[in-house]
Amino acid sequence: MLKVIITVVLLALFVTGIGYQQLQTTINSPLKTPQNTLFEVKKGTGFNQLCQQWQAKQWLKDCFRYQVLAKLDPTLTDLKAGLYQLDTGTVLDNIRRINQGKQASFSFTIIEGQSLREVLAAISHAEYLRNDLILDELSQQVLGSDKHLEGWLFPDTYHYHANDTASSVLKRAHKIMQSVLDEAWQNKAPNLPLKSAYEVLIMASIIEKETGLASERPLIASVFTNRLNTKMRLQTDPTVIYGIGADFDGDIKRKDLTTYTPYNTYKINGLPPTPIAMPSKPAIFAAVNPPKSEFVYFVAKGDGSHQFSKTLKEHNKAVQDYLRYQKQLNK
Structure with missing residues (x-):
């Protein structure tokens, strides 16, 4: 009898050992x-x-x-x-x-300075994202209103899952932009020549397009603020280019500067009717807190930076210096 009990116990231990082994293998x-x-x-x-x-x-x-x-x-x-x-x-x-x-998880990035047209072209090719956008109903889909969608999407990287909708991503981008803009408007400098948060968005978009150097945004903002304060026209090429739209061939011409569009700041007074791009947070905060300066002109140096001037005489000299520099480079 004892032998039987021992045999059963040993068999049970053997089976248990095998079971444990199988469990470990499975895990x-x-x-x-x-x-x-x-x-x-x-x-x-x-x-x-x-x-x-x-x-x-x-x-x-x-x-x-x-x-x-x-x-x-x-x-x-x-x-x-x-x-x-x-x-x-x-x-x-x-x-x-x-x-x-x-x-x-997948991601879609809105780049600082992109126009709405560029954002929509990019998002239409975002992998695993369902494009539910209806061009005639974009503002209602994303903003829930009839406001122009340009400028209202915050530049950032947005993560999503397969089969999420494009409109849901853009709604998130708009929500963040609204929050950033509200914060900036609440902290605006006194005597700012901008009457609303929307005008800040317009100004910030111009600042964003005028320079690729983050360090220059405040000075660019001060130039445009000084121009608005003195009733000068903004005379900024990026707004002209935006007004030309898809027909722009990459080369701004004299006739472009003299042809009227609501965005040609060489022909209109004050700001254009809408933003011209998606501005970054630094551009927005530069627009509401421009540093005090006497600069009213600037010209691109050709290396991504600008020469700022207080008078037309200084500006004309800076332009001539730039032209001579360009000639030397082309020799």
Whole structure:
């Protein structure tokens, strides 16, 4: 009798050992998928179906042991639909990623100084993003009003999941822009020649397009503020180019400066009717807090920076210096 008991105990320990070994093997088995594979879990997909799909792709050997494990831990069967980036970690780690809904993340970037037309062209090609934008209804879709959408999208990188909508990304960009603009307007300098936060947005967009150097934004802002205060026209090429639109060929001509459009600041007084690009936060804050200066002119030096002048005489000399510099470069 004792021998029988000992035999049963030993057999039980042996079986338990095998079971433990199998459990450890199951827990530590890697998913044999190429690194960073995208896999879609469709709505309604069950645990057995998922396992069979992976087995058919030869990413795992068999499903039985995982089905047994799922009986012991029912949370494994809670699969959330979406597009997931699988890796070569364990099968269970990848299943847990799906249990937790940690979908693959993609990104879309709005660049400082981009126009609305450029943003829309870029977002139409954003991967895995559903383009639900209707051109005739853009303002209502994104802003919830009939305001012109230009300028209202904050330059930043926005992360999203597969099948999110383009309008949802742009709504987030608008919400941040509104918040930044509100903050700037509340902290504006006294006696600013801008009557509303929207005029700040317009001014900031011009500042953004006039210089690629962050350090120059405040001085550019001071020039335009001085011009508005003295009733001078802004006379800025980026607004003229914006008014030309898609017909601009990359070379601004004299006739472009003399042809009227609502955006030709050589022909109109004050600001154009809308922003001309998506301004950055530094450009917005430069617009509401320009440094005090006597500068009313500036000319590009050709290296991305500008020469600032207080008088037309100084400005004309700076232009001549720049032209001579260009001639030397072209020799």
